[in-house]
Structure formats: structure tokens, C-alpha cells
Amino acid sequence: MKVEDCIFFQLAKASRAGSGFWAKKVKHLGVTASQAMVLNFLGEEDCVPSHILSRKLQITSATMTGILDRLEKMDLIERRPHHDDRRAILVCLSSQGLTHAKEINTIMITANDAFLSELGPDQSQKFREFLKHVWMERS
Amino acid sequence: MKVEDCIFFQLAKASRAGSGFWAKKVKHLGVTASQAMVLNFLGEEDCVPSHILSRKLQITSATMTGILDRLEKMDLIERRPHHDDRRAILVCLSSQGLTHAKEINTIMITANDAFLSELGPDQSQKFREFLKHVWMERS
């Protein structure tokens, strides 16, 4: 079986292509693809415990720790104590983080559009369903 | 825009699900998902220069160096000089590497089948075309 015909290879390469495309769109903000995803989420729901962030973005807490470290170092977020649960922390946007989050949200819409522009709306929808099916069932 | 509706997120998660699925299938051989891909390729075309391997598997030479280092440490491959071009190296399977490569090839076929079993053959084909389109056009 050839590599190009392997679904795992195909998924990996499509994913890399997507990440690269997305990364370019947010690069001017000084953040990476993953960091932008976190900021985008916080733009919709601010001051969220880290484990909620992990669950929504489907990454482990170990990975999240590193991403939050870098966002905090850039002063885009702040870790605050959670008064109801002293194990937890609240991840909150700084004012600059909020500005970025808003811009990222706009970029995300246009980037999604651009990335799938060659497939029509019907095809795009179908494609998304495939992906969702794959990742929901197999993870 | 919600994360789950973002195509870059969807691709990333589907890819991770795929890698994880594939990794489990080859774990008993003591190799990772990426290492298995390299061995599989060498099983079809042995003693290949590293840059060909990089191009076919679509990873940079920097990444390839690390993967080859680990495969070599496990005595699954060997780096040999390329007599026609002293810049290049030839990546060759050891006898154990060849054994593994053959098994990996078999596993790959069944794993691909299993992974896409819930989509029918038509749907799978369509899905693969989407992925290929995405990664060929956007990279």
C-alpha cells in the first residue's frame, strides 16, 4: 500500500496544510495557530477554568499548561485564582488579549471561507461531517 | 465562530484521531506512527536517499533526521554512503526492519479498512478526495 493512499497519511498532511494556512493568517499578531484557537475561545467565553479550556479544545492539560505559559508571558492572558475551587485557575484575557481575540474571530471566519472556497458549500458541509464523524467516533 | 465549526480545528482533531488509531496498531512492534510510515515506504522501495524519503513522506529533512536516528538506534535501518553522490546517504532496512516493514504493510491495509468501515466505499473515496485536494492545493 502506498503512503499517499493511506488515510492516516492523508489526514496528517491535510491537517498540516490547514494548520499552516491558519498560522499564516494570525502570524501578524505574534501568536501561533494553537494559541490563536485558545484566544478565540476566550473571546467567546472569558475567565474559564483551565480544564474547561482543555476539554473544549480537546488537548491535554499538559499541553494546555505550555500554551498558557506562553500566552501569559506575552501578557495576552492572566491566570487568576478560582475562589470556589482552589485547585482550579481561571484563564482571563488581558485587554490586549481581548483585542486580539476579536480580530482572531474575524480572521477565523474569512480563513475558513477561503480555505474551503474551492469546494462548494454542499461539499464543504459534507467534508466537515466526515471529519467530525472521524474524530468523534475514533477518539 | 465556535471552535468545533472551524475547519482547521476539525482537521487537527481528525488527524490526531487517525494518528492515535494508527499508533495503536503498530505499537506492539515498538515503533511510532511516523516511524512505521517510514518503514512501510522502505518496504516498498529499499535503500533510498534521505531526501527522496523526505519528499515522499512530505516531512522536512530536519524531522527526517530525528526519525532516522531513532530507527537506526533500534537497528531497524542503516545509513549507508551513496557512492554516486557523497552528499547523500542511502537509507536501508536491516533484516529485522524488513520483517517489520512487511508486517506494517499488512497492518496498514486492515487499519485503513477498519478506520473507514463506517463510511461506505463510495463515501470513503469521496472523503479521501477531499483530503487529497486540501493537502495538494494548500501546501
Place this chain on the structure above:
DNA sequence: AACTAAAAGCTTGCATGCTATCAAATAGGA
């Protein structure tokens, strides 16, 4: 032949991603 450009593979530095493990804190049951 000599010079320049390009290619091959390696190294460094960075960012993700994982698993496994830990301490602290919370929740739940006896």
C-alpha cells in the same frame, strides 16, 4: 579551470502533542 548557485543532510531552537506522575484540593460514602 574557476566561480557561483544549488542541493544534501545535520544541528539548533522553538511549539505542539502525548503519557505518566505528582501534590493539593474537593467530593462522596461509610
Place this chain on the structure above:
DNA sequence: TCCTATTTGATAGCATGCAAGCTTTTAGTT
């Protein structure tokens, strides 16, 4: 209340992945 199980976030260690830069070698031009 007390004991146990679970949860939370952090850490260490590992494997990919990239870009940028380097040396050596080859190819191409003059």
C-alpha cells in the same frame, strides 16, 4: 467525621513538526 476516590493543574520525558543556518558536495556558467 473520617477515609477514600477523584479532580485540577503542573512537571518531566519523549516524539514530531517546523524554520533558519551550517558544511560539504555537486552542478552549471563563464
